[in-house]
Amino acid sequence: MLIITIKQGKEKNLLNGDPWIYLSAIDKVEGKPHERSKIGATALVQSSSRQFLARAAYNVKSQIAGRVWTLREDEPVDHAMIKRRVQAAVARRLGNVPAADPQALVQLIDGEQDGLSGLQVHGVGGAAGYLVCQFNAGGVEYWKIPIVQALLKETNCPNVYERCDKLVREAEGLPFRSRVLAGEEPPQRLMVRADGRLAPMDIRTGFVYPR
Missing domain, CATH: 3.30.750.80 (RNA methyltransferase domain (HRMD) like)
Incomplete structure (x- = not known):
C-alpha cells in the first residue's frame, strides 16, 4: 500500500474534516513506483509522527493529490x-x-x-x-x-x-x-x-x- 506522510502542522486540515490533501501538504509518498503512478490508488495517510490520519485516493497528476475516503483506521476501501x-x-x-x-x-x-x-x-x-x-x-x-x-x-x-x-x-x-x-x-x-x-x-x- 502507498503511504502518504503529511508535513508537520499540515494535518490540522484533515483533523478538522477537510477531505482534500493538497500536494503542498505532502512530505513524501512511499510505495512501489507503479503504484505511485496509478491514478486513484488507495494510500494510507499518516502524520509526521507516523500516526494514522486517513485512507485516501492518491493522484500524482493532480494538485489535489489525495482525496479522503475514510478517517477510520478499521474501515477498508473496497x-x-x-x-x-x-x-x-x-x-x-x-x-x-x-x-x-x-x-x-x-x-x-x-x-x-x-x-x-x-x-x-x-x-x-x-x-x-x-x-x-x-x-x-x-x-x-x-x-x-x-x-x-x-x-x-x-x-x-x-x-x-x-x-x-x-x-x-x-x-x-x-x-x-x-x-x-x-x-x-x-x-x-x-x-x-x-x-x-x-x-x-x-x-x-x-x-x-x-x-
Missing part, C-alpha cells in the same frame, strides 16, 4: 465500502423525490457529501430513464465499474451515461471521453424539470435549450 456509499446516497435522495414526477432531474450523488469525492450523478425518468455520471477525480475513476454496478442495482435504471468536463478531467490527469457505460445513450433532447422549471435539455451535456 467494493463493499463503495456499494454502501452508493446505496446510502441513492436511498437518501430518492426518498425526497415525488414518485409522480418522472420528468424531475434528481441529483443522486453529490461528491464529498456522500463520501465519494469527485462523483456527481443525476437521474431522470425513474427506472425507465437515464443516469448521467461525472467522474471528476482519480479515486472514483479507479472505482468506476463497481460504482456503476451499484447504481444499476440501487436505481433499477438500465441506462448510464458518462459526461465529461474537459478542464476538470485534464486537471486530474484523466482522459476526456463522454460515452455510454450501460444500456442506451440519452436522446439529445428531453423535457426535464429542474429547479421547478420544465425545459428541454440535453442531459448528456447539461445544455438547456431556449424555449
